[in-house]
Amino acid sequence: xxxxxxxxxxxxxxxxxxxxxxxxxxxxxxxxxxxxxxxxxxxxxxxxxxxxxxxxxxxxxxxxxxxxxxxxxxxxxxxxxxxxxxxxxxxxxxxxxxxxxxxxxxxxxxxxxxxxxxxxxxxxxxxxxxxxxxxxxxxxxxxxxxxxxxxxxxxxxxxxxxxxxxxxxxxxxxxxxxx
Amino acid sequence: xxxxxxxxxxxxxxxxxxxxxxxxxxxxxxxxxxxxxxxxxxxxxxxxxxxxxxxxxxxxxxxxxxxxxxxxxxxxxxxxxxxxxxxxxxxxxxxxxxxxxxxxxxxxxxxxxxxxxxxxxxxxxxxxxxxxxxxxxxxxxxxxxxxxxxxxxxxxxxxxxxxxxxxxxxxxxxxxxxxxxxxxxxxxxxxxxxxxxxxxxxxxxxxxxxxxxxxxxxxxxxxxxxxxxxxxxxxxxxxxxxxxxxxxxxxxxxxxxxxxxxxxxxxxxxxxxxxxxxxxxxxxxxxxxxxxxxxxxxxxxxxxxxxxxxxxx
Numbered sequence: 001x002x003x004x005x006x007x008x009x010x011x012x013x014x015x016x017x018x019x020x021x022x023x024x025x026x027x028x029x030x031x032x033x034x035x036x037x038x039x040x041x042x043x044x045x046x047x048x049x050x051x052x053x054x055x056x057x058x059x060x061x062x063x064x065x066x067x068x069x070x071x072x073x074x075x076x077x078x079x080x081x082x083x084x085x086x087x088x089x090x091x092x093x094x095x096x097x098x099x100x101x102x103x104x105x106x107x108x109x110x111x112x113x114x115x116x117x118x119x120x121x122x123x124x125x126x127x128x129x130x131x132x133x134x135x136x137x138x139x140x141x142x143x144x145x146x147x148x149x150x151x152x153x154x155x156x157x158x159x160x161x162x163x164x165x166x167x168x169x170x171x172x173x174x175x176x177x178x179x
Numbered sequence: 180x181x182x183x184x185x186x187x188x189x190x191x192x193x194x195x196x197x198x199x200x201x202x203x204x205x206x207x208x209x210x211x212x213x214x215x216x217x218x219x220x221x222x223x224x225x226x227x228x229x230x231x232x233x234x235x236x237x238x239x240x241x242x243x244x245x246x247x248x249x250x251x252x253x254x255x256x257x258x259x260x261x262x263x264x265x266x267x268x269x270x271x272x273x274x275x276x277x278x279x280x281x282x283x284x285x286x287x288x289x290x291x292x293x294x295x296x297x298x299x300x301x302x303x304x305x306x307x308x309x310x311x312x313x314x315x316x317x318x319x320x321x322x323x324x325x326x327x328x329x330x331x332x333x334x335x336x337x338x339x340x341x342x343x344x345x346x347x348x349x350x351x352x353x354x355x356x357x358x359x360x361x362x363x364x365x366x367x368x369x370x371x372x373x374x375x376x377x378x379x380x381x382x383x384x385x386x387x388x389x390x391x392x393x394x395x396x397x398x399x400x401x402x403x404x405x406x407x408x409x410x411x412x413x414x415x416x417x418x419x420x421x422x423x424x425x426x427x428x429x430x431x432x433x434x435x436x437x438x439x440x441x442x443x444x445x446x447x448x449x450x451x452x453x454x455x456x457x458x459x460x461x462x463x464x465x466x467x468x469x470x471x472x473x474x475x476x477x478x479x480x481x482x483x484x485x486x487x488x489x490x491x492x
Contacts, residue, residue, distance in 0.1 A: 017186060037187035042180065049180075056187075065350060071277035072266040090266050093259025095198040096277050102351040102488045104196060107189040112260035166488050168415075169351065 003062070003147040004081030004119055005174030006133070007156045008055055012140035015040060015053040019132035019141065023057075026120060026131035033107045035117045036132055052177070055132065055141060058105035058117040059165060059173030060084045066097035066106065075114070081145065082174075083121050088113040102169040119143070146174065183489070196484040202257035204476035208371075209250030210342045211364050211472065213243045213287070215372025217335025219389070220294065224328030227321065229297060233381035240294035242375075247287060276348040280341045283334070290334050293317075293327060339365035346483060354421035354479070354486040357410050363403045364476075370396035371472040374446075374465030390454050393468065397447040404439070421486035430482040438478060442471015 015038045023029060023036050036057035043050045064084050067075045074090035075097050077083070086097075091113040098106045098114060109115040120130035124143070128134065133141040144153035153176075156162075160178040167173070191198050220239040228234045258264055268285070272278040296314055304311045317323060343361030350356055373393035380386045411422035425434045446464035453460045 020186065033189045034187045037185055039183060039185045039187075042182045045180065068274040069277065069348060071272055071275045071281060072263075073270050073272055074266070089263060091260055092263045092266055093261070094257070094277060095259065096275075096349065098192070098198050099196070099484065100349045100351050104187075104189075104192050104487075107192050108198070108259045112263075114259075169488055 001147060002081040002145040003174065004083055004124070004143070005060065005146050005153060005176070006119075006130075007142045007144075007153045007162070007176050007178060009140040009142075009156075009160075009178040010052045010054055011178065012138040013053045013055060014138060016137060018135050018137055019055045022131040022135040023117070023120075026123075027118070029115075030110050033109070033115070035115070052179075054177055055136075056103070056105075056165070057132070057175070058084060058101075059103055059171065059175045060117075060119060062172035062174060063170065065100040065102075065171060069096045069100045071096065078121060080121065080125060081119070083119045083124075084116075085118055085121065086114050086116065102166050102171065103173075196487070197481075199257065199480055199484060201477075202253040204473070204480045206250045206253045206257070207342045207345075207364065207476045207480070208473045209246045209253070210338055211368025211476075212371050212375065212469075213247045213250070213368075214335045214337075214339025214342070214365065215368040215370070216243045216246075216376065217287075217291075217338070218332050218369060219372055219376055221328040221331030221333075221335060223385075224294075224324050224331065226328075227324070228385075229318070229324060231382060231384075233385075235376050235380050235382065235385055236294070237298040239376065240291045244288070244291045244295070247284070247291070251284060276341070276345045280338075280345055283337050283341055287334055287338060290331055294331060297324075336365065339368045342368070346479070351488060352421075352483045352486050353415070353417040353488065354411070354424065354483040356414070356418055356421075357407055359403060359407055359410065360479075363400070363407055366396055366400045366403055367472045367475055370400055371469045374468040377460075378462045378465045386460070387454070390450055390460060393465070394447060394450050394454065397443050397450075397468065401439075401443055401447075417486070417488050421482070424482045424486060425478070429485065430478050433474065434478055437474040438471055441467055442474060443468070446471070 017038055020036055027035060029035050036055060039054045039056050041052045060083055067077060067084060071094060072090050072092055074087045076085060078085045093108060093112050093114065106114050106116045123130060129143050133143045142153055142156060144151040146153060156178060157176055162176045162178050164173045164176050187193055216239045220236045223234055223236040229236055255264060267281040271282060296317055299310050299314055340361040343364035346355040347357055347360040370393055373389045373396055377386055377389040377393060380389065408422050411418045424430050446467040449464040452458045
């Protein structure tokens with residue numbers, strides 16, 4: 001059983017938004033919405049300020065509250081890699097999943113269903129990387145299987161200090177940021 | 180310092196979440212009113228008050244069915260993918276509060292229809308005489324009516340607490356992360372329903388009883404609101420900040436003036452004077468209670484969406 005996720009090196013990310021554009025192009029993301037985005041966080045006190053630039057998206061959580069709150073089962077774990085997906089014609093657009101996501105990673109597509117990052121599962125199943133990963137000019141993003149101890153993502157996590165987003169929310173996110 | 184900037188600009192998500200508009204608070208309010216009415220009506224059935232000609236248990240099921248349908252229509256209007264609403268009833272998702280609620284709402288209808296059987300519309304009995312026979316059979320059996328009262332109260336309480344559980348199950352919104360939100364909505368629904376029945380009741384005994392009951396519900400509601408706030412303030416930093424939205428933040432003015440002041444304290448004061456025969460009963464106080472209950476849902480839904488795990492403004 002695979003568990004897909006990403007490791008993103010914040011020391012390499014320059015916030016160029018290539019990943020955002022690639023996602024919009026690959027997935028026909030409607031204007032005014034984002035499946036992924038860049039967040040810049042500055043911490044500390046001058047002159048010792050730390051800046052972290054992150055490419056963020058749905059964390060495809062292992063304990064995804066968006067899946068457990070969905071009244072129709074539209075929000076579900078995909079058989080391949082435990083990726084969190086939404087079946088469009090099962091979604092009634094109640095928006096409970098949007099309210100339940102601590103990352104605000106979902107939105108209502110203009111056609112009525114709830115939409116979000118899919119880890120480009122259509123590409124992954126063809127043996128390709130997600131669009132955002134494949135276009136990154138600094139190669140700061142790595143996609144892989146956390147259940148495979150020899151995967152590149154696991155090796156990266158072992159080699160560097162890292163953090164996930166809002167671990168205190170208890171959702172077990174599957175995207176990690178190398179510090 | 181901690182400064183965060185983002186390129187995200189999703190409609191209704193940024194800068195602050197606002198996915199639920201007027202439909203959800205209206206639905207939660209009407210659900211609470213129906214819950215309260217079912218509990219009151221069920222209680223009168225249990226106490227055998229159906230022998231009184233003007234007992235509210237004869238007309239409350241009609242009002243309940245109307246308000247419940249109105250609430251469900253509001254809920255339907257909120258759905259973004261309306262044509263797929265039937266998907267709710269092709270599955271049961273045990274971890275989803277909304278799935279539980281959808282099925283509970285469907286169960287409420289037959290219970291209310293059995294209640295209506297005690298006083299069916301004349302138009303219906305003229306066309307279907309068998310309804311009159313069912314009515315007669317039901318009214319002859321005291322035990323059945325007592326049991327119907329218990330079932331009505333049970334499902335009334337179920338729908339009332341469900342309206343709170345629906346929000347508190349969404350843990351990503353710190354303001355809703357409270358284990359007593361269901362109690363707040365249930366008591367608020369009871370006080371609104373008691374106020375409503377107090378105004379429209381034809382039976383003097385019921386009018387006085389429900390005015391007294393409403394006073395008790397309002398006092399309990401104040402206590403539950405206090406516990407709700409204390410629970411949030413003594414929890415995590417994000418929950419404490421969420422409580423501040425009501426205490427001193429963006430929603431404080433509406434909360435203190437319309438919910439606490441005009442919705443609970445002042446009508447409680449008026450009704451205490453009325454039940455102690457200092458002044459005459461007035462429909463003003465019950466009206467304030469009902470509007471206060473509606474505004475409470477609006478504020479909880481709006482402030483809850485505003486509250487967030489990230490930095491709170």
